[in-house]
Amino acid sequence: MKLRLRPMPWLTGIVAVMLVILISLGVWQFQRLQWKTNLLTEVEASVTSPPLTSLEDLERAIAANEPVDFRRISFQSSPTAGEPVYAVYRTQQGGIYWDLFEQYSSVFGRYDTVLNDVKPDGTAVSPANIVADVLVGYVREDHPMGRVEGWLKSKPNRTTNRWFKFNQTGDWGGTETLTSHYIDIAAKLPFDTADRGASAAAALPVRRPSIRNNHRDYMLTWFSFAFLLVIFYLMIHRRAGRLTW
Numbered sequence: 300m301k302l303r304l305r306p307m308p309w310l311t312g313i314v315a316v317m318l319v320i321l322i323s324l325g326v327w328q329f330q331r332l333q334w335k336t337n338l339l340t341e342v343e344a345s346v347t348s349p350p351l352t353s354l355e356d357l358e359r360a361i362a363a364n365e366p367v368d369f370r371r372i373s374f375q376s377s378p379t380a381g382e383p384v385y386a387v388y389r390t391q392q393g394g395i396y397w398d399l400f401e402q403y404s405s406v407f408g409r410y411d412t413v414l415n416d417v418k419p420d421g422t423a424v425s426p427a428n429i430v431a432d433v434l435v436g437y438v439r440e441d442h443p444m445g446r447v448e449g450w451l452k453s454k455p456n457r458t459t460n461r462w463f464k465f466n467q468t469g470d471w472g473g474t475e476t477l478t479s480h481y482i483d484i485a486a487k488l489p490f491d492t493a494d495r496g497a498s499a500a501a502a503l504p505v506r507r508p509s510i511r512n513n514h515r516d517y518m519l520t521w522f523s524f525a526f527l528l529v530i531f532y533l534m535i536h537r538r539a540g541r542l543t544w
Contacts, residue, residue: 305541314532318525325521332514339510341366345438346507350500354406357438361480368440371503372482373496375433376403400481407481408434433496436484437506 350371351357357374360367400407485503488496536542 302544303542304536307536307539307541310532310535314528317528321521321525321528325518325525328514328518328521332512332518335510335512335514339512342369342508342510345370346505350497350503351438352497352500354403357406357480367438367480369506369508370438371436371500371505372438373433373435373500374403374482375496403434403482408436408484409481433488433499434482434484435486435488435496435499435503436482437503439481439483441479441481 345366346369348366348370350373351360351367352373354374354376357367357372360370400409402408486499488499533542
């Protein structure tokens with residue numbers, strides 16, 4: 300059997316461009332599938348790991364590139380003397396919120412949430428400081444803005460305590476090793492026994508983020524479109540008598 304195809308130039312050009320687009324989208328979704336699968340694996344490893352028991356342990360884990368996002372932690376600390384409380388703008392489903400952060404050694408901790416009925420006026424926020432020797436919570440990784448978003452968004456100003464998204468450009472000082480992480484504080488314990496703090500951290504419920512991973516379906520959809528496009532292309536040529544065997 301000898302296959303003969305006399306391509307229609309205009310149709311062939313259109314189909315070639317569409318195939319490049321569809322296959323590129325399929326490859327992109329395949330890459331997203333790999334990234335999301337690895338992310339979910341890292342999160343699962345983090346949330347099922349024993350709680351960290353100090354900020355030093357957290358620093359070592361990050362330096363060793365271990366997954367720490369959503370990992371439980373307890374640490375002995377108190378607010379850093381003379382450091383301001385940071386009012387941080389965040390958009391969330393259902394409203395706009397102002398989260399409050401305070402610096403502990405080389406890491407920031409979120410310990411309260413203020414609804415958007417508290418209007419920013421440029422002045423420093425001064426809630427009562429935490430009086431606690433042991434804090435318990437979850438380590439969180441902060442993801443920076445993209446390049447274009449970084450150009451468009453206003454930059455943080457640590458000196459004037461401006462309202463801004465959390466450390467998106469890394470402009471906060473005093474965080475030499477942990478500029479990309481913070482701690483969601485879930486409990487404030489008025490005692491200084493590390494073992495009890497570790498027990499409290501172990502008793503925290505495991506937090507697994509709800510992350511959908513539909514990229515396999517998306518990948519197969521784009522590749523299916525590319526396959527069907529080739530079939531339709533051949534059928535049109537067959538009906539026009541340009542494809543014979």
